[in-house]
Amino acid sequence: MMAGRRDRAKSLVTGPEPGPETSTDASGPRRSSLLEVSDLRIQFSTDDGVVKAVDGVSFTVDRGRTLGIVGESGSGKSVTSLGIMGLHSGGNARISGKIWLDGEELVDASPTRVRQLRGSKMAMIFQDPLSALHPYYTVGYQIAEAYLIHNKVGKKAARAHAIEMLERVGIPNPQARVDDYPHQFSGGMRQRTMIAMALSCDPELLIADEPTTALDVTVQAQILDLISELQEEFHSAVIIITHDLGVVAELADDIMVMYAGKMAEYGTSEDIFNRPGHPYAWGLLGSMPRLDQARTDRLIPIPGTPPSLINVPSGCPFHPRCSYAATTNGRCVSEVPLPRSVGLDHEVACHLSIDEQRQNWADLVAQAAPAASHGEDT
Amino acid sequence: MIAFLIRRLLATIVLLIVVSAITFGIFFLLPRLAGQTTYGLATQYVGRNPTPATIHQIEQQLGLNAPVIEQYGRFLRAIVFGEHYRSGPVVAYCPPPCFGYSFKSELPVWPQMVSDMPVTASLAIGAAALWLIGGVAVGILSALRRGSIWDRLSMGVALAGVSLPPFFTGLIALELFSYKWSIFPNVQYVGITQNPLLWAKNLVLPWTVLAFLYAALYARLTRSGMLETMTEDYIRTARAKGLPERTVIIRHALRAVLTPIITIFGMDLGLLLGGAILIEYTFSLHGLGLFTIEAINNQDLPEILGVTMLAAFFIVFANLIVDILYSVADPRVRT
Numbered sequence: 009m010m011a012g013r014r015d016r017a018k019s020l021v022t023g024p025e026p027g028p029e030t031s032t033d034a035s036g037p038r039r040s041s042l043l044e045v046s047d048l049r050i051q052f053s054t055d056d057g058v059v060k061a062v063d064g065v066s067f068t069v070d071r072g073r074t075l076g077i078v079g080e081s082g083s084g085k086s087v088t089s090l091g092i093m094g095l096h097s098g099g100n101a102r103i104s105g106k107i108w109l110d111g112e113e114l115v116d117a118s119p120t121r122v123r124q125l126r127g128s129k130m131a132m133i134f135q136d137p138l139s140a141l142h143p144y145y146t147v148g149y150q151i152a153e154a155y156l157i158h159n160k161v162g163k164k165a166a167r168a169h170a171i172e173m174l175e176r177v178g179i180p181n182p183q184a185r186v187d188d189y190p191h192q193f194s195g196g197m198r199q200r201t202m203i204a205m206a207l208s209c210d211p212e213l214l215i216a217d218e219p220t221t222a223l224d225v226t227v228q229a230q231i232l233d234l235i236s237e238l239q240e241e242f243h244s245a246v247i248i249i250t251h252d253l254g255v256v257a258e259l260a261d262d263i264m265v266m267y268a269g270k271m272a273e274y275g276t277s278e279d280i281f282n283r284p285g286h287p288y289a290w291g292l293l294g295s296m297p298r299l300d301q302a303r304t305d306r307l308i309p310i311p312g313t314p315p316s317l318i319n320v321p322s323g324c325p326f327h328p329r330c331s332y333a334a335t336t337n338g339r340c341v342s343e344v345p346l347p348r349s350v351g352l353d354h355e356v357a358c359h360l361s362i363d364e365q366r367q368n369w370a371d372l373v374a375q376a377a378p379a380a381s382h383g384e385d386t
Numbered sequence: 387m388i389a390f391l392i393r394r395l396l397a398t399i400v401l402l403i404v405v406s407a408i409t410f411g412i413f414f415l416l417p418r419l420a421g422q423t424t425y426g427l428a429t430q431y432v433g434r435n436p437t438p439a440t441i442h443q444i445e446q447q448l449g450l451n452a453p454v455i456e457q458y459g460r461f462l463r464a465i466v467f468g469e470h471y472r473s474g475p476v477v478a479y480c481p482p483p484c485f486g487y488s489f490k491s492e493l494p495v496w497p498q499m500v501s502d503m504p505v506t507a508s509l510a511i512g513a514a515a516l517w518l519i520g521g522v523a524v525g526i527l528s529a530l531r532r533g534s535i536w537d538r539l540s541m542g543v544a545l546a547g548v549s550l551p552p553f554f555t556g557l558i559a560l561e562l563f564s565y566k567w568s569i570f571p572n573v574q575y576v577g578i579t580q581n582p583l584l585w586a587k588n589l590v591l592p593w594t595v596l597a598f599l600y601a602a603l604y605a606r607l608t609r610s611g612m613l614e615t616m617t618e619d620y621i622r623t624a625r626a627k628g629l630p631e632r633t634v635i636i637r638h639a640l641r642a643v644l645t646p647i648i649t650i651f652g653m654d655l656g657l658l659l660g661g662a663i664l665i666e667y668t669f670s671l672h673g674l675g676l677f678t679i680e681a682i683n684n685q686d687l688p689e690i691l692g693v694t695m696l697a698a699f700f701i702v703f704a705n706l707i708v709d710i711l712y713s714v715a716d717p718r719v720r721t
Contacts (some may be wrong), residue, residue, distance in 0.1 A: 093626060095622060095625055095626060096532065123625075123628050123629075123630065123631075124628060125626070125628070126627065126628035127626060127627040127628030127629075128628060129628075131626065131694065132626045134619060134622070134623060134626075138619055138621060139619040139620065140619040140622070141620060141623065142620040142623070142624070142638055142641075142642070143642070143716070143717070143718060144641055144642060144645075144715070144716060144717060145641075146717075153629065154628070154629075157629055157630075157633075158628060164550040173585070189717040189718070191717070191718050202623075205623075205627065205699055206626075279400055294481060340599045
């Protein structure tokens with residue numbers, strides 16, 4: 009099992025209990041991957057019970073690659089990213105598993121060490137740039153602050169760097185705008201500022217948590233272009249978290265579909281869009297409008313709502329909403345499906361056999377667009 | 387910024403005129419509306435057992451039977467330019483700001499207030515510094531260790547501070563620290579220029595008692611503000627940058643919390659005369675607070691008028707300062 013993990017896209021098998029086999033995990037740095045997350049679990053104890061926000065998730069991201077994490081609200085995708093940054097703590101949070109960033113383990117590292125890595129080696133962009141920027145400080149100050157803390161430079165150099173970063177993210181007239189306050193910027197410019205701030209120390213890992221959700225549609229594409237442009241320039245690894253499949257379609261090389269804190273499916277972008285194996289992924293794709301299909305096609309919503317993370321349904325957490333759950337002789341209700349390899353770099357956590365998965369997806373595609381096939385090889 | 391300042395300054399002047407009109411109305415118009423005659427008003431300005439002729443003379447002299455608008459004009463003019471009072475052949479000049487002569491001491495009101503001002507100012511500034519620093523510090527610590535023993539203890543003390551009147555805590559403090567243990571014996575006001583050390587030493591008790599009353603409020607305000615701010619997105623951003631927690635708390639969280647606190651602080655400073663009355667009375671410090679009490683006890687109309695105008699001026703002025711500070715603190719207000 010461990011031998012296969014040297015492969016970039018090979019994510020770890022997850023189980024219901026934290027594996028005692030982590031002795032192999034402690035073996036140290038991986039050569040290939042910048043970020044490797046293994047059996048990550050993050051729980052919050054609340055008055056109502058323990059919330060299992062992230063429940064045994066494993067994945068890897070390489071330099072120069074983009075991983076898209078997709079899921080509905082409450083699927084644990086944001087908490088996963090905050091956990092990597094060490095920002096999940098609210099005092100009552102418990103984290104276990106392993107996170108290696110460039111060979112350095114973060115879960116057991118001292119908070120000081122994680123803090124030093126934050127902003128320098130890994131950085132994060134948040135959803136709403138207006139509330140994520142401090143209203144009382146100029147954008148230049150806020151960018152320079154990140155640079156000053158991680159580099160031994162003077163204030164002047166930091167300011168010059170802030171101007172340079174603003175220019176790089178496409179803020180016009182950066183020498184003048186550097187002294188503006190966030191409220192004087194437009195939504196798109198604020199998100200550009202956030203990106204400038206995140207990239208100011210040349211991080212190797214950039215996490216973008218719903219970076220375009222709060223923006224106008226016209227600005228969204230610009231921001232996405234900017235992220236992928238800068239990724240090429242800095243050759244960093246990017247994790248993009250979104251509920252918008254259009255965003256991952258544009259940016260991601262690999263996609264992880266999350267449901268109820270667990271990984272449902274993992275594969276290359278092509279796998280997920282053309283050969284999805286998990287009924288939840290089918291649901292997500294079916295509820296996404298596509299320009300390349302006739303408009304008469306109806307969007308098919310996924311019935312029901314995401315489950316409570318305190319009382320997660322038994323077996324496969326998706327089974328109450330899954331129309332195929334009845335076909336597995338009750339295994340979906342009683343047994344947690346483990347991620348299974350269904351192709352090169354492609355894993356699905358579902359009890360349906362590979363043939364059933366392929367057949368069902370082919371049927372769905374045929375139903376949705378009887379006349380037009382868009383070149384899938386299913 | 388300049389335009390903002392000019393705008394605020396003009397508004398302040400207008401506000402002061404309105405305040406003076408209301409004050410004038412209370413002291414000169416209201417009694418008349420309630421049936422008081424100008425003769426009756428004039429009676430207050432003359433000495434004991436006056437003859438009707440004297441009263442009529444005073445009535446004429448002070449223009450009490452002139453139209454109200456004219457009287458208000460003279461009232462304003464006296465404050466801005468001073469006033470010449472004629473008593474027979476003698477002409478007494480009362481320099482601006484002239485609030486007239488005290489009934490009791492027959493001295494101009496303003497110089498008396500000026501001589502009492504250092505006491506109140508010393509009391510107010512010292513106590514304000516104490517409660518601002520102490521209250522905010524306690525509030526931050528409570529917020530960061532929410533639910534801890536320290537948090538509960540300090541919030542309990544804060545509740546006591548808000549609830550206990552200063553004449554009670556003041557007397558307890560005097561009894562313990564001044565009489566029983568003689569740590570601060572013989573509390574009385576000594577000018578700061580005469581003996582700065584004694585000035586400070588004698589004011590320690592009044593400062594503490596007055597600050598205790600307000601610090602509690604500031605501790606609670608800071609605590610709730612910090613708890614709210616620490617959940618803001620920009621705090622998460624600050625942490626994501628890798629800033630040390632101390633920087634996150636002081637430069638990012640406290641910075642946001644201080645803005646509303648500055649507002650309340652300015653207003654409290656302006657209103658402090660009320661608190662000073664109780665403290666000065668308790669500690670027998672002769673400042674504006676005691677001046678006010680004596681004026682009210684003696685029904686000394688010019689003195690009451692003077693103190694009222696001064697207090698109103700302080701509040702309006704504090705408002706202006708708060709607005710300016712606010713615009714410095716919050717860039718969103720400026721534009």
